Amino acid sequence: MTAVTALSLAQATKLVLRAQGLHKPLGKGVKGTLEAVSRLGYVQIDSISVIQRAHHHTLWNRVVGYHPEHLDTLIADKQVFEYWSHAAAYLPMRDYRFSLPRKQAIAAGDKHWFNRDDHGRLMQEIRARITAEGPLMARDFEQPRKGTAGWWDWKPAKRALEQLFMEGELMAVERRGFQKVYDLAERVLPDGLDTSVPSEREYLEYLIRRFLSANALAKPEQCIYLLKGMQTPLKQAVAEMLEEGTLVSVDVSGESYLALAGIEEGLRQRLPAGRIRILSPFDNLLIQRKRMQSLFGFGYQLECYVPEPKRQYGYFVLPIMFGSRFVGRMDVKAERKAGELLIKHLHIEQPLSEKILLALRAELQAFCEFNRMQHLRIDRISFSGRDAGTEKQVRDYLLG
Template identity: 50%
Template sequence: MNSLSISEARKLVLLSQGLPAKPQKGSAYDKSLLAFKRLGYLQIDTISVVQRAHHHTLWSRNPDYQPQHLDQLVKDKLAFEYWSHAASYLPMDDYRFSLPRKLAIRSGAQNHWFKKDPKLMDSVLKRIASGGPLMAKDFESKLAKRTGWESKPTKQALEMLYMQGDLMIAERRNFHKVYDLTERVIPSHIDTSVPTEQEYARFLVLSFLKAHAIGTLNEITYLLKGVKAQVANALSELLESGEVEKIRVTNGEYYVRPESLALLNQRLSRKTANILSPFDNLLIQRSRANSIFNFDYQLECYVPAAKRKFGYFCLPILWDGRLVARADCKVNRKASKLEVLHLFLEHSLKAKDAFLAALEQELQAFATFNQCGGYTIEKTSTTPY
């Protein structure tokens, strides 16, 4: 079994993720498409303290990214919305691999958080079939009781039809979903055959390792229900065929595609700082980020204010091949300023002056991306551990 140092493992992971971004030829839109395909999914998030996560993640890999690119990818039928480990944009070429979950929800083998109302679902579906794409607000539906968390029955019907595959998201208008019949959204050339269990498991393994370089069984099956045994079998078969091999890293054993090891011969930019989204593909699995990058991270917007260590929306910062800082950020739209409420430097950070010079450039670029004229840093500290 081959071995990698933790530094080599980090290099493989970062290069596979397209971080830091390298200069590329082509239009800004083409570069966004390439980054999207490299990642394999983009997690959608509604929090807008700074630019939303699905835009932020692509911008981190393509400095020329514009928020309208994602809408254009959907319009061009190169991307679609569905569930990965969470609500995501997925490559349209991978559409068939969304079918196992859809069919499981349709059959009742996998539960969804809304209960099915077949009569209402049929009525909603017929209205869209005859009248064209609609949003939830286009349906009148009253709640029997309002507590602040529930959604109206027609919204639940739309979501169930979407989750089981009858409807897709044709577009978003002011971030509101527009639902349409699947057959009117999906391109005619896309493979819609249901993958076998073996095909689906192979896809999960190979797509994860392509995007992340190295991975464990638990990481490959992160938040996916009922697939661990299938993926374990697929890994055994892929090991036997030589399409995957095991690699030992300082912190444990991982699976890797042999072709990914060639990335060790490429150069990793260590002078550029990258401000990352909390939902970035690189670190959405917090235990993996801790294991590989020794970066203990929690998004604290869901933590009571009195218990927060780093702030409401603290963004991890990549530099020199490591995660070396975090910044609690907020866009002040009225003042057109990106406010760094608190910058926390990791205790292990060396060459602080070089890092801060790189961060200055990144903060200005991030401010511009957030349609701000500039930025301020209100406080800087070093983490106590």
């Protein structure tokens, strides 16, 4: 097949969704969970818990029969570790060495959240205690103040622990109640793991390949999302990889993107149609909002960070995708005491068909079960533009 130099938007979105594993599962059980983390390169962790947490939601959408215990197993088996990607994330252990440049930079004085010099002595004391006693949590060092939340309220021991974690001295062996349990990195890393520090070129090539493997297409800057000081070396690495033929340049509706050589193979494969996916706001597909607008024509903002009077759709809004189109979004909350999944606001953005409604009803039921809720309730439904279905008819159908 001749190398592709231009793609339609439909072809581009097909390749992106294939790479993301959203409509064709990446596997099942523990093995599938590892395959998903490895394919995506990372899975973002977030503290919001109005429904099942983001990392579990992202994996549930890609792994048949996924349960949170599958991720716990991979962490215990030292196949996945926790660190920082563009945000807190779970990453495949095989990529551990590529976390070292950031760790070394922070240890050398780059600021993550805190200034290293403010906690130097306490860091030594904490490391000595974990060395002697084994894995410990922040609460093993101090009693937290009542009513506090957020990193700006962390006491010195918690800050010192996180600094040691970011520098790579400590790693998280598990989470209990969403709180990290820390141990020495040398006791956590599996035997035989490559811990050599990559060169700048190796690191950049890793970032480029990781992004393109998971996303099919990228503008160069998307490969180093939220990483500082890398634009100039990135340009050089991209130019060299294009010259070598490991990267190709592809036109999508007048916009230039990078892709790995051989991308045309993905066009031969069928993308399953008719599937609904309810996505986490922190799903890998959605992380870069401008990219979503360009490729999918979907504008999205997580409004939990927006003052309530200015919210358009709600506090924790989940995008709804049908095939390769975004057809709506819903503000949702798990009412755990009542065992009820509450859709506070379902907003439909595309003309409804019976096929879409049938797929959405089935996926809502599966989403209830994933969140361990027994019932579904819908408070409000709204529509963009004209739609044949009334609010009552749609509600009755989805709850029927």
